[in-house]
Amino acid sequence: MKTIYKAAVLIITVLFSSTAVFAQTKDKKANSIVQEMLTAMGGIKNYNATHFIQWDFVNRKIFWDKWTGDVRIENPIAKQVILVNINTLQGKVYENGLLLNDDNKTIELLVKAKNWWINDSYWLLMPWKLQDSGVHLTFVKTDQLPNGKMVDILQLTFNGVGVTPENKYLVYVDKKEHLIIQWAYYQNFNDAEPKFLKPWNNYQKVGSILLSFDRLNEDVGPKNVIVKSNFDASIFTKL
Template structure:
């Protein structure tokens, strides 16, 4: 290897190490901001101890046992009720109050219900999922919220998790109260312009945690949210 090639290799190594250090620093800063945010929302222990969540979203009513993975999805538009476990993908489905006997169709409905749950629960508990496995967090910059308040902007990308792992999000964390107040959705992580920029505010106490109830569009705001530990487990096995 001649001297020019050696010099080029050294420069590449310097650039690589510099970029790696910057990326590590951005990740560490993002993790520190997320840690403050989770404390402000009630603490990750309280979220993990939250047993049951019920809510309505875009024409669906969902019941979720966080501890077992049992889910009930009632789709008003399709007149379907699907009972499943999101971990085992076992369950059953009803259409117009009648049990679906066809195994193939039942399995298709169970997969559809899991995808609904993934989407609808993300619109409800997204801040609590920022440290999930497969979620990449990095610090972008300091920005401003719609009202002019300062916020830390974090970027979220995903490693083969969820239904649409190519998505990207920017979340805006209020510097004063450490709560996410705004989020931007990018269909692809290479996109430079978001598909939407929406509020994430109107925080209310639900059980021992905080949840946000405002997405500006009423249809996209979670409604009738119930968080509790005492519930009838038969809702996950009977129509």
């Protein structure tokens, strides 16, 4: 018998939906830079039409039906397969090849899987999410990087959304290519120095859009990205 669980209390807020609906900030320059960037990456229409995305992140493998919110996360270290809908938190958990029947542990792992998905998705799809509701985007300055490239620097903060709303990011948009080429992560808004400054490079066309993955000179990040229109939907219902 199939067992379906739904968390009684949903603490975290979804940053991602099947389609991008922009809530533009008052910073017109920042909005203009993002619009140029999204056009260079294939356009929002093509992003919204993207149906299925699969990728690896650290030791996890993620499968996402972008239209329904169904997610499959394979976590081989813990010998887990978690099937969850990130919109409803309904799903199932398998451990060691067996369906988990502990309701409390199942709910705990469904929430954990959604948190993993939010994190892992952001490492892949952040450029497409800069104008989501609850995201505050501002233009900081135009600057020259040590390699000579001119960039527009945008500041990204959150207003009560996501798992860690106190975070801050700076994204560096190449003025010539109109693509993000690096990003800086600040654990807290007032931190003087970032926790990391990492490349956002190696853009590749998957489906009808550009995504950055298998990043050069970077061990951490999304890898082995696959975009499909046709796929076996049973991967979201069966082990």
